[in-house]
Structures are given as C-alpha cells and as structure tokens.
Amino acid sequence: MDTSRIEKLTNAFGPAGFETEVARLIPNIYKGSKKLEADTMNNVFIGLKGEKKKLRIMLDAHIDEVGFMVSYVHDNGMLGLHALGGWVEHNLPSQIFLIRNDKGEYIRGVVASKPPHFMSEEERSRGLKLDHLVVDLGVSSADEVRELGIGIGSPMVPEVAFKAFPERNLLMGKAFDCRLGVAALLEVIETIEELNLDLEVVGSLSSQEEGGLRGAQVSARRIEPDLALVFEGCPADDSFLAPPEAQTLLHHGPMLRHVDRGMLTHPGFQSFALGIARKQDIACQEAVRSGGSTNGSPIHLSNAGVPTIVLGIPVRYIHSHYGYASMKDYGATVELAIEILKAINEEVYQSFKPF
Ligand SMILES: [Zn+2]
Structure with missing residues (x-):
C-alpha cells in the first residue's frame, strides 16, 4: 500500500479554523478529473457542479484536526x-x-x-x-x-512525523482523525470515476469539525445531497476493553455506528451498508456509541433530511499526539464505500422512506 498521500495529509498543519495548509495540499494530491473548489471557510468541494443525475450523494471527511x-x-x-x-x-x-x-x-x-x-x-x-x-x-x-x-x-x-510499518499493517502519526478519512474519500472518488455510476457523487472535505461540526453545515447546504456517506477516524476502544464492551478494534475493519450523541443512523441505510459488507465479505464492525458525534450530525438534518451513514476507521489514542491505525482497516473502508456506491440507486433510496 502506498502511504505517501496519507503521510502528506497527516503531517500537514490544520487545526480547526486554520485548515488552509491542508486545503492547499488537496489540488496537489488529488488524481481525479472532477473540479475542485474551496469556500471562505476552508471547505473543499470535489465535483460540486456535476451533472445532476438521479441521485446525489455527498462523501464527507473533515480536513481539520485537534x-x-x-x-x-x-x-x-x-x-x-x-x-x-x-x-x-x-x-x-x-x-x-x-x-x-x-x-x-x-x-x-x-x-x-x-x-x-x-x-x-x-x-x-x-x-x-x-x-x-x-x-x-x-x-x-x-x-x-x-x-x-x-x-x-x-x-x-x-509535532509528530508519520510512520508506516507495512509488515505489521500499521500506521502511526497524528491527525488520523480525520485525514485517514480524507485519503479514503479521495481514493474512492478517483476509483469510481472509471465506473460510470448512475449517481452524482460530490466530495466534501469540510473544515471545523473539531470546532463544533461547523464546516459541514455549510457544505451540506451547498451540496444539497440526497444521501451522505461520512468518513471518520474514530476512536478504537480495544486497549482497555475486550468484546462485547469493545466494539471498535484495530484490524477489524471500518466501524458503522447505529447511534452516537449527534445522530440516530438511518436504520434502512445502515442495514443496507452492513448487508453489502456481508455479501462482499468485507470486514466491518458495528457499534452503539453513547458519546461522540460526527459530521453525520449536521448533514443528516440538512435540507429535507439526508439518510447518512458513517464509516469510521478505528484509531487508537485519537485526540492525542500519537495514533495507531491499520492499513487493513483503511483498505476495507475504501472497498466498502465503493461497493455501497455501486449498489445504490433510486429504488434503494426510495426504500429508505416509509411509503
Ligand atoms: Zn473526526
């Protein structure tokens, strides 16, 4: 796995409200052909003025860090x-x-x-x-x-320099919340470009998540998505707990939360995503979180309501200097997101409504 993009992203300087260095990095590391745009809040959009197809899905990851x-x-x-x-x-x-x-x-x-x-x-x-x-x-x-x-x-x-230990599928560094999500989002958008899906996919690299989920409020209003998929670097809980209390283990795939403090995940979208993971044999984990929140919180309440799921890449010691994350979890997150996008269509979206 090539970790050079993750290295650049996680080493970059970008606390909440001061994301310009990370935002300016995006045009240098994004390899797709969709148009990039930024707003005055440091939100970066990928493919904002796309052709309006049947369904518009917003992929979000936040570029700021604590x-x-x-x-x-x-x-x-x-x-x-x-x-x-x-x-x-x-x-x-x-x-x-x-x-x-x-x-x-x-x-x-x-x-x-x-x-x-x-x-x-x-x-x-x-x-x-x-x-x-x-x-x-x-x-x-x-x-x-x-x-x-x-x-x-x-x-x-x-001040932390990124390190990769490929023989152990291990990454160590700062700002894995959420620059790992940013890297995953870029990879997903680049990969699906070749698939010609009948969807409009818009990337949102949002600012100020750590400052109170603020950038995504603006980007969701701007994008007006029908559905959203939020990438996160989420706290792994396997250092001091064991299953079933521990629900987010390193090397066990992305974590899909049923609930957290800011969102009750749409049950239909959540079970659709979990079903895809099972069918495609992609490792993933389910969690019920009484704390924490993500950009899913403002996004799912935006506009007319937006069914949203969160794919969390487990990170140990989030919100501190040094985090550990797994290359396998990163890869499974990218894979699962792509499979979800391949399977989503108007009929699936309509099935998320009661009638
Ligand atoms: Zn985060």
Whole structure:
C-alpha cells in the first residue's frame, strides 16, 4: 500500500479554523478529473457542479484536526492554551507542539506543567486542568515571544512525523482523525470515476469539525445531497476493553455506528451498508456509541433530511499526539464505500422512506 498521500495529509498543519495548509495540499494530491473548489471557510468541494443525475450523494471527511490556540502571553514568555477540539489534560505535559507564527513559520514549544519540586501537597493531589499548563518556547519574556511572531490567537498542532510499518499493517502519526478519512474519500472518488455510476457523487472535505461540526453545515447546504456517506477516524476502544464492551478494534475493519450523541443512523441505510459488507465479505464492525458525534450530525438534518451513514476507521489514542491505525482497516473502508456506491440507486433510496 502506498502511504505517501496519507503521510502528506497527516503531517500537514490544520487545526480547526486554520485548515488552509491542508486545503492547499488537496489540488496537489488529488488524481481525479472532477473540479475542485474551496469556500471562505476552508471547505473543499470535489465535483460540486456535476451533472445532476438521479441521485446525489455527498462523501464527507473533515480536513481539520485537534489543536490549540494561544490564549495569553505571560510576562515571562509562557503561553496559555485554548483548546480547538477535545483534549485530555493529562496527555499534554512534556509534549511538543508546532506554533504557526505571523510569517507562516513553525516554532516549537513544549507543554510545561509545574515541576514536582515546586508543588505543594494540595497541588499534587488535585487533578490537572488546562489552566495549569503552559507552552514554553524556551524564552523568558513576552518581548521574545513577540519577536518570534507569536501572539494571542496563534494556532498550534502536535509535532509528530508519520510512520508506516507495512509488515505489521500499521500506521502511526497524528491527525488520523480525520485525514485517514480524507485519503479514503479521495481514493474512492478517483476509483469510481472509471465506473460510470448512475449517481452524482460530490466530495466534501469540510473544515471545523473539531470546532463544533461547523464546516459541514455549510457544505451540506451547498451540496444539497440526497444521501451522505461520512468518513471518520474514530476512536478504537480495544486497549482497555475486550468484546462485547469493545466494539471498535484495530484490524477489524471500518466501524458503522447505529447511534452516537449527534445522530440516530438511518436504520434502512445502515442495514443496507452492513448487508453489502456481508455479501462482499468485507470486514466491518458495528457499534452503539453513547458519546461522540460526527459530521453525520449536521448533514443528516440538512435540507429535507439526508439518510447518512458513517464509516469510521478505528484509531487508537485519537485526540492525542500519537495514533495507531491499520492499513487493513483503511483498505476495507475504501472497498466498502465503493461497493455501497455501486449498489445504490433510486429504488434503494426510495426504500429508505416509509411509503
Ligand atoms: Zn473526526
């Protein structure tokens, strides 16, 4: 498996609201012939002005990642943190972040917490909060921070370089949520171009998912799909749980959720997709999620209502510096999406309505 595109996508800098680097990468790595367009929110569309055929299906993946923004600059040069997306505080100390300065350069900083030597008993026993943490650029004054071109509002992401271990079908890196989905979406759109399906397929690489599922609200209104297929990098739960509690295992195929906090997946579309996986013998997993949400949430409620399913590529340690994902799961996700698109038609879509 060629992982060079995944490498470029996951190494790219793009916290929620600051996706321009990722968006600008798309024209260089997309190999299909459909037209690319971007909007002012950093949403990227593939094939937006396509010929209107019977059925329009939106394929979505978000291009942003979790990161932070500088919330204040202390007199001693330490930077406060405002989260762009969901983070767990105890994953942060001693980790390196890249902060983009006003010239577009990346400056390294380490997340510092108070050393144990200076902590009181009370400080040791209380939980870690984000406002106990600072990013240290190795400077000693606010003036030095200014000279580096950094100030409040400067965005940052984890400094992590992608690695592939093909002999173990394993990928390691940052931003697998959702750049693995972006790579899968591109591959699906390129592959189906040769199949001449009787469908209008529009790609949506949406911004600000981690900032509150915002870009997809705009892209769904713009695309006006009949149906949607959302690609995600979704949390694997097999490090601390075993089945049946664990429902999203590494190397077991994409996860199709029946429900999460933002969507009750259309039962007809969900069972149609699961049926295709069974028929084509493609590994996949089913989950009932009481937490989390995806772009499926705004998309399925857009326009006149859009039956939507989510294909989640399992990622261990999502929303932290280092994630693990499986090449097999990535491949099975692409394969399943293609088979679903091959099988969808007007009759299937009509069967999703009660009469
Ligand atoms: Zn995501």
